[in-house]
Amino acid sequence: MNVMHPAIAEPVLSLRGLRKEYRPGQPVLKDISLDFAPHGVTAIIGPSGTGKSTLIRCINRLVDPTAGDILLKGENLARIQGAALRMARRRIGMVFQEYNLVERLSVMENVLSGRLGYVSPWRAFLRKFPTEDVERAFDLLDAVGLGQDFANRRADKLSGGQRQRVGIARAIMQEPALLLADEPTSSLDPKTSVEIMELMAEISGTRGIPIIINIHNVDLARRYAARIIGMTGGDVVFDGPPEALERGHLAMIYGGEGWQE
Amino acid sequence: MTTRPARPDAFPVDWPKRFAWIALAVYVFYALSTLDVSLDRILRGFSQAATLFGRMFPPNIAPDKVELITTGMLESLQIAVLSTFFGILLSLPLGFAAARNLSPVWLAGAARGVIAICRSFHPVIVSILFVKAVGFGALAGILALIVATMGFVSKLFAEVVEELNARQVEAVRATGASFFNVLIIAVMPQVMARFVGLTVYQFDSNLRNSTMVGIVGGGGIGAPLFTAYQRFDFDVVLTILLVIIALIMMFEMVSARIRRVFQ
């Protein structure tokens, strides 16, 4: 692609030749190599089924890549298993399209589940989380704009926007080195989508957490991301700042006129 | 159905349906005729019932009978408790094995086969076999009801597991939680309420059946009941029946509360 992102001196995450084939010979990701700065919002845009979601899920190994390396602060996540993988996952927060809260648990339990990588099963069973975790969870409920009164509401009683706020709080609870967000606004109405993006950008700024967001709303990506990566057919076809993203690029990413939703 | 108004356009006669109803009526008459059911027999039955009820009242509450009934009833209760407890314990792995979303095809198939066999035989028949295998007494009854419990609970538990929301599990896995923590936070909340409901229901069912296995030698209140019946001590039979109904009504009231605690 003509616009290239400037080289990043100390990337938090580096992908090297990342490849995923669900069926042999039919790659969904075609040897992706990318570096991510340890701050700011990066948006990945592209049509549905283009491998955006697979890319995000490969990073924390919810999907196993077929080939390639995933370097999180120098540690290669593609090569680890079991306990080591769980340790690595603790440092990567994730926000989902369908929020994926445990519906029958309270808001507080969902937020605290961000600490599950650190507590024993016995404590998890009794819900005896360390006091400082509970403190931080209450603060986070304020920070994501829900307020502490929500702590004992059940997740299935919340609206979509409220659920996504809990999802974000759960991810931040991990004190992650990196936050992944897989279409966090696709199930929300336009107004709530803006609020959620606003919140994530703010969190990234104030807490210094780099965020990688899959999103197919180009306007939102332009508004909140410092860097946009355009993907189509398993390839990266654009990588640069939002100002550099032009009609021609979008036509290329979304194929002709189809990008205008 | 049969009360079609006389407006054929609005509600046309559904001939296949009407034919099915006629066939059903014909079947009922045919079956009744083969079963040697006659008005005369039914009428004689009514007079017999009158004498039977006459002999039932008043219910017998002589101290020795009360003691016999208490012992039998307690044994039935114990049979119900133990068969539910061990039956559920065995149903958990069996249910997981039978869940098609978690276990390999061959294992799910084998588990489903075991469940089908457990379900097919009435607890009384299973009791008969266990009485032959382990002798007369409560153990035979317990084992028979364990089999019944496995047949019912593992089947429904497998369905609960199949309905697990994988997304919720994935999200908790993504936090770096260990296997057991995922189980505790993401899986248990999803299955717990249904599981408690199943357990309560099965205890109820085992309690009802534990009053019956004694008829074939499986222990519990069934044995004194059957003895009293054979001796025509119908006043004792009535006492036992009333105790059974009272116990089960009591548990029915309790069970709704238990369910609410685990909502």
Next chain:
Amino acid sequence: MTGTATPTRRWERFTAQERIARSVLYILTVIAVVWSLRTIDIIPEFLYDAPEQTADLFKRMWPFDWAFYPKAVHSALIETFHIATLGTILAILLALPLSFMAARNFTRNPVLRWLAQFIFVSSRSVNSLIWALIFVAIFGPGALAGVMSIAVRSIGFVGKLFGEALEEAQRGPLEALTATGAPRSMILAKGYWPQVEPAFWSIALLRWDINIRESAVLGLVGAGGIGVALDAALNNLYWDQVGLILAVIFAVVIATEIVTSFLRSRIL
């Protein structure tokens, strides 16, 4: 994170009341199991030869006494089928008026509703085998007692579930019909019936399926059906006949399940 000056906020998953309720239930469960284990009468000597006895049991069962099938099993099997089917039909006839009596939207009088509930609970509390004992005493041994015990035992099940289905019927269509001044029978047939028909058939099929199993054992106390043949074979210790009968029951139960699930998918 910036340190907050607020005093330590406590969070607990359950209120004290919920915690106590759960703990009490857990403790009661443990007590019940321990008490049962310690006091129940189990004769250990019987256990030692259990594997032997079981092996012996199966050895005696096989090969089946196939000749017994045409002689006694076939007609008994047909009788079992009749008992289950007639019993289910009779149960439905008896349970329908009671379910109207139990449904809140039909019966305002709480005493009548309570009476209907009481009949349902009594019907379900007493086992079919025990009902069979009573009806054998009344009608004498035979299929009639079987039909009656199946019917009486099923009233509670059918009545309770159908009563609940009636209570769940949507008000809208009923009000629309009432507003047109339709007679009560018309409201029943055109307002309620279409709404509860699926529930009705599914309850009837479910109970019929259960009753096939139940009617197979009624003969043990003389209430007709294949259980009579089973009882005779057991008393005579003809295990090869017992084995045959068990296999037949297994086949019938599986067949019933296939038929009911087929009918369910067709009707519902």
